[in-house]
Amino acid sequence: MNAPTRAVSVLHVDWTRCDARGSCTELLPELLRTDPWGYPLAAGGGSDVGVPAHLEAAARDAVGLCPVLALRLITPAD
Amino acid sequence: MTMASAPAVRDGFDVIPPSGTARLLAADGPSHVAHLAGFGPMPSGRGVDAVIAELDMAGIAGRGGAAFPTWRKVAAAAQSGRGGVVIGNGSEGEPLSAKDATLLHTAPHLVLDGLLLVAAALGADEIDLVTTSAQLAPVRRAIDERRDAGRIRVRETQDRFVAGEASAVVNAIERARPIPRDHAVRLTVSGVRSRPTLVLNVETLAHIALVLRFGAEWFRSLGTPDDPGTRLFTVARPDGRLVVEAAGGTPLSTVLRAGGVDPATVRAVLVGGYHGTWITADALDTPLSPGGLAAFGASPGAGILMVLPRGECGLARTAQITGYLAEQSAGQCGPCANGLPAIAEAMGRVGRRDRDTSLPRRIRELTTLVSGRGACHHPDGTARMVLSALETFEHDLRAHAVGLCQETAR
Amino acid sequence: MNEALWALGRGTGVVALALLTVTVVLGILTRSGRPAFGLPRFAVTLVHRNSALIGTAFVLIHIVSLLFDPYAQLNVVDFILPFLGSYHPFWLGLGTVGVDLLIAIVVTSLLRRWIGQRTFRVVHWATYALWPIALLHSFGTGTDAGSGLFILFAAVCTLAVVGSVIWRASTGFLLRGRTEPDRRVDPSQIAADPTLKELR
Numbered sequence: 001m002n003a004p005t006r007a008v009s010v011l012h013v014d015w016t017r018c019d020a021r022g023s024c025t026e027l028l029p030e031l032l033r034t035d036p037w038g039y040p041l042a043a044g045g046g047s048d049v050g051v052p053a054h055l056e057a058a059a060r061d062a063v064g065l066c067p068v069l070a071l072r073l074i075t076p077a078d
Numbered sequence: 079m080t081m082a083s084a085p086a087v088r089d090g091f092d093v094i095p096p097s098g099t100a101r102l103l104a105a106d107g108p109s110h111v112a113h114l115a116g117f118g119p120m121p122s123g124r125g126v127d128a129v130i131a132e133l134d135m136a137g138i139a140g141r142g143g144a145a146f147p148t149w150r151k152v153a154a155a156a157q158s159g160r161g162g163v164v165i166g167n168g169s170e171g172e173p174l175s176a177k178d179a180t181l182l183h184t185a186p187h188l189v190l191d192g193l194l195l196v197a198a199a200l201g202a203d204e205i206d207l208v209t210t211s212a213q214l215a216p217v218r219r220a221i222d223e224r225r226d227a228g229r230i231r232v233r234e235t236q237d238r239f240v241a242g243e244a245s246a247v248v249n250a251i252e253r254a255r256p257i258p259r260d261h262a263v264r265l266t267v268s269g270v271r272s273r274p275t276l277v278l279n280v281e282t283l284a285h286i287a288l289v290l291r292f293g294a295e296w297f298r299s300l301g302t303p304d305d306p307g308t309r310l311f312t313v314a315r316p317d318g319r320l321v322v323e324a325a326g327g328t329p330l331s332t333v334l335r336a337g338g339v340d341p342a343t344v345r346a347v348l349v350g351g352y353h354g355t356w357i358t359a360d361a362l363d364t365p366l367s368p369g370g371l372a373a374f375g376a377s378p379g380a381g382i383l384m385v386l387p388r389g390e391c392g393l394a395r396t397a398q399i400t401g402y403l404a405e406q407s408a409g410q411c412g413p414c415a416n417g418l419p420a421i422a423e424a425m426g427r428v429g430r431r432d433r434d435t436s437l438p439r440r441i442r443e444l445t446t447l448v449s450g451r452g453a454c455h456h457p458d459g460t461a462r463m464v465l466s467a468l469e470t471f472e473h474d475l476r477a478h479a480v481g482l483c484q485e486t487a488r
Numbered sequence: 489m490n491e492a493l494w495a496l497g498r499g500t501g502v503v504a505l506a507l508l509t510v511t512v513v514l515g516i517l518t519r520s521g522r523p524a525f526g527l528p529r530f531a532v533t534l535v536h537r538n539s540a541l542i543g544t545a546f547v548l549i550h551i552v553s554l555l556f557d558p559y560a561q562l563n564v565v566d567f568i569l570p571f572l573g574s575y576h577p578f579w580l581g582l583g584t585v586g587v588d589l590l591i592a593i594v595v596t597s598l599l600r601r602w603i604g605q606r607t608f609r610v611v612h613w614a615t616y617a618l619w620p621i622a623l624l625h626s627f628g629t630g631t632d633a634g635s636g637l638f639i640l641f642a643a644v645c646t647l648a649v650v651g652s653v654i655w656r657a658s659t660g661f662l663l664r665g666r667t668e669p670d671r672r673v674d675p676s677q678i679a680a681d682p683t684l685k686e687l688r
Contacts, residue, residue, distance in 0.1 A: 014260040015411035016453045017605065020664040021521045023530035035447055037416040038521075038664030046450035065530045067518055069605045072262060412666065 142279030160201030171242030192283025301326030313337025350379030353459025507543030579628020
């Protein structure tokens with residue numbers, strides 16, 4: 001699992017909700033690929049992806065557009 | 079390895095703490111009377127800071143498999159304030175494990191003591207003991223024997239592999255479905271009905287009951303500095319199981335012998351249960367401490383030691399276990415629900431001596447795909463065990479790829 | 489002025505029905521997890537939400553303009569409690585029911601993060617009731633119901649929705665996800681495989 005430093009936001013995938021709808025992989029292609037079964041795959045694997053500042057807006061879009069609310073963005077302020 | 083200890087005076091009683099490796103299993107019977115005779119009365123309640131300090135000094139770690147320092151879990155729960163939930167986890171989802179069931183049958187009062195002491199320190203307003211159907215009767219009997227355990231609610235959960243996971247236990251109570259939850263929010267912050275929840279394995283609770291009676295120094299009088307105290311192990315032989323209590327750092331071969339296994343008949347041992355690591359016969363003198371096992375990438379886990387006898391194929395056995403683990407997936411999380419059956423299918427072909435030489439690579443790719451991508455560690459643990467098998471039985475892999483099996487000599 | 493309000497009422501009603509149809513079809517497409525009409529999946533979701541909101545805006549203009557149109561004989565209470573109106577009370581009442589459902593659906597959708605996915609989904613199923621109610625309302629109260637153009641328009645909308653719903657109920661509707669048993673290996677077969685037991 002990724003363990004990003006606190007300076008960066010973290011995108012967390014709730015696998016109990018994720019249903020491979022694929023919106024997030026379209027909005028964050030720099031961070032997420034698609035695994036053989038359609039689920040989002042981060043570069044280092046795992047459930048938590050470090051989100052650099054310039055992708056934070058796209059990450060928020062991904063969170064808001066996930067049809068099943070499977071994503072959550074944890075910012076350093078949290 | 080017996081060591082004498084000074085008698086501890088508790089509320090006017092002279093109680094001699096257990097010497098020797100029989101601690102949890104020291105009492106003469108499961109009754110309350112035998113419990114009091116063996117261990118003395120329950121110590122008077124102490125504040126949460128004192129309890130945390132004692133547990134920290136004792137160095138006790140969780141006995142449910144994750145081995146998290148117990149004092150830290152209690153401290154995290156304490157941070158959420160009073161009025162939370164304390165759960166004793168006796169679900170023992172691993173089919174080979176028998177230590178929790180044995181403990182609940184032979185020393186339930188230690189578990190109840192531990193629950194009551196921790197709940198009192200934390201000011202918890204709900205106490206649950208979760209276990210499977212076969213253990214309900216002895217637990218209820220033990221509760222009825224005392225006057226102080228009426229608050230403890232006994233809950234039944236299913237006998238499924240992932241049902242023993244902490245958040246699955248919470249779900250068993252809250253939703254009657256023992257499947258894990260997403261771990262973004264810690265249980266000590268929000269668990270049963272959004273209240274702070276502390277889940278402790280029943281063996282851990284039993285040790286806590288003894289530590290708070292006889293002190294951290296007594297606890298450390300056995301075992302090693304990095305693995306103090308004693309542990310319960312389940313020695314799983316092909317013809318039966320035996321639960322053994324041993325001091326931390328005891329060599330694997332010693333525990334196997336105590337469990338009725340002749341090390342000379344052993345091909346390999348799966349240490350830590352179905353999510354564990356394979357250790358071959360030439361490494362049987364490895365100490366069963368976290369430090370001793372780390373050299374093999376292994377850990378004691380929940381103390382299961384599954385024996386693979388000579389003449390039996392490790393790859394076939396792994397395939398069978400992997401099939402079971404895949405079937406036991408909660409099915410919630412895509413990577414696990416899809417990946418584990420794929421691993422099991424490939425592993426099954428390996429076990430059946432399929433000549434496809436790309437199988438090990440495919441299995442390794444799949445293990446990378448599933449690890450860390452689930453709400454719980456079921457996929458990671460399965461991956462670890464399978465990778466360990468591919469590494470440990472490397473020679474067998476090559477034999478299987480040409481249709482032979484070295485171990486079964488065909 | 490009244491003519492203008494009446495025209496506005498009818499016009500916005502028709503547009504609202506069109507947008508509601510688009511919303512339902514895109515909603516079903518969203519559920520399928522597929523890209524469509526050249527749009528990536530996230531855009532399908534986005535357009536679905538936007539058409540719903542724009543459609544809601546048209547519904548609001550529709551009812552407000554009719555409130556001020558004396559010909560429609562509407563009171564404020566008719567927008568909340570159905571079947572109390574004077575003009576075509578039943579068909580009008582359907583419109584009221586539709587607006588009530590629409591409010592519930594839109595509010596739960598906007599507050600999805602806070603009320604939780606389960607509650608949101610349960611209320612969202614009401615869209616399958618909302619659309620036919622809107623269609624029937626438009627035929628019952630709409631003064632254009634007899635016009636050939638309107639019938640054609642309504643037929644196209646109906647075809648789109650019915651076709652989408654039939655597709656929704658078919659196997660293979662979902663592109664990926666949890667409910668794909670045929671893609672999976674049966675692991676219990678492997679666990680029980682006799683050749684994997686003691687090979688001696």
